[in-house]
Amino acid sequence: MFxxxxxxxxxxxxxxxxxxxxxxxxxxxxxxxxxADKLMAEAEEIAKKIENLTKN
Incomplete structure (x- = not known):
């Protein structure tokens, strides 16, 4: 709840x-x-951003 x-x-x-x-x-x-391939490419770019954020 908090x-x-x-x-x-x-x-x-x-x-x-x-x-x-x-x-x-x-x-x-x-x-x-x-x-679908275009959406998958966008998802991969987001995954790279997530990886960069978690590295730092």
Whole structure:
């Protein structure tokens, strides 16, 4: 309950965005492979940002 108003860190926000991109890519992959590949590339860029944040 005390964590109710806790703000998310930048890494947590990026993790949520990464997960959302992967889910979208999976859903789209059945009908439009090109769009799914684009979403996967975006997700990989987000993963690199997360890695850089956790390194520092």
């Amino acid at each position: 964590g109710l108003f806790k703000k998310k860190s930048e890494a947590e926000k990026l993790q949520d965005l990464y997960k959302k991109k992967l889910e979208e890519a999976h859903k789209i992959s059945h009908s439009n492979r090109t769009a």
